[in-house]
Amino acid sequence: MPTWTSVSKLSVVIESGFEACDIYANGQNRIAVTVSVRPTDEKGGIIDVDPGHLLSRLWLIDYVDQSTLSWKSGSTWSYTDSANQFTATPGSSREKAEVSSAERGVQQVTFYVYCGSGVTNAKSIGVLVKTDTGDSFTSSLNGTFHDKIVLTPLSATVHRRGDVSWEYARTTTALGGITEWVTTDAWNYYLSLNSAENHFVTFKVWNCFSQDGYKGFFSSHIPSDNHRANFYGGYVWSQEPHASAYYDPDDGHSLGQVVDFPDGNLWSDYARIYDRSYPERYLCFTWVHSTTGGDGWHIPNGPLTTWNEWFTLEIAAWDQYGNRSEFWVDGSDIIGGLNLYDSRP
Incomplete structure (x- = not known):
């Protein structure tokens, strides 16, 4: 069996085919980088190296001083072999490089580069490979090969x-x-990023009920007027993925349980939610106003023990580049609808 002793090609390029791009310095944004290698034996013949073994013999390095980037670190310039949900290229890319995946004998490995919030200077990145005979070859300023990529950090966006x-x-x-006893009116609210170039990809919420039948319920007001006939409720539908977490195959769309009064009134209802395109890009809320006859709504019921119970709902939203932003909805201000504010003061 021939021994891997050398390489006749060693290059690195951003997966998009460009040699330079921006990157958000937030520890989350990852840039996919493709390393191309053509392994050869002692006679210069092309050989095939096991992909896992090839991965273990490659390192991303500083193009100028040949120092190795950190592997799966949370600080400075780092890289890994797995993508995340924030693997995307921001900003404008410059001169396009040639991607040689179709060349004979060329094997490719993809890495993902990211950097921490303290990084401010651009980074030129090359690659180091070590063969089975222990010989090292670099694509660097003073190496045998000279391909590189340049990543320019951007401050995290809020x-x-x-x-x-x-x-x-x-x-x-x-x-x-369809009932003579309860009338329910509902409105959906949609939190999304107002940008043609960017969008939210994931959300997290705090301060709401989590019991079955009340998941996402964060505000309930039953005023004393009209014999406690009016119920106002606020709900957030934060299970992910949004496209399927609430999907009911019997109805063919997404549903969220609202107005759940299992005791006394014996009433519950389901609102149609995530009813717009690209549900993974927005967070859906529902505001409900329900009225009932007889002696009004009953308390206690489920987790409700008083006529007015509410939380200050806190929301974190991450865009496709891993930038985190925070908002809140005041559960005490529910009768007229839902109001969104910047991160809680």
């Missing part, structure tokens, strides 16, 4: 209230219009 869309529209409920 999106504010003025950067997001907070639209609302009426939605339907399963039972709201």
Whole structure:
């Protein structure tokens, strides 16, 4: 069996085919980088190296001083062999490089580069390979090969209230219009990033009920007027992936349980949610106003022990580049609808 002793090609390029791009210095944004290697034996013949073994013999390095980048570190310039949900290239890319994946004998490995918040200077990155005979070859300033990529760090972006869309529209409920005892009106609110070039990809919320039948419920007001006939509720639908977490195959769309009163009123309903395109890009909320006859709504019921119970709902949203932003909805201000604010003061 021939021995891997050398390489006749060693190059590195951003997976998009460009040699330079921006990167957000937030520890989350990852840039996919493709390393191309053509291994050869002692006679210069092309050989095939096991992909896992090839991966273990490659390192990303500083193009100028040949120091090795950190492997799976959380600081400075680092790289790994796995993508995350924030693997995307921001900003404008410059001169396009030639990608040689179709060349005879060329094997490729993909790495993912990221950097921490303290990084401010651009980084020129090359590659080091060590053969089975212990010989080293680099693509670097003083190496045998000279391909490189250049990544320019951008400060992490925090999106504010003025950067997001907070639209609302009426939605339907399963039972709201077909009973003589309870009438339910519901509106969906949609939190999304107001940008043609960027979008949110994941969300997390704090301060809401988590019991079955009440998941995402964060505000309940039953005023004393009209014999406690009016119920106002606020819900957030934060399970992910949004496209399937609430999907009901019997109805063919996403549903969220609202107005759950299992005791006394014996009533519950389901609102149609995530009813817009690209549900993975926005967070859906529902505001409900329900009225009931008889002696009004009953308390205690489920987790509700008083006529007014609410939380200050806190929300974290990450865009496709891993930039985190924070917002909140005041559960005490529920009767007129849902109001979104910048991160809680």
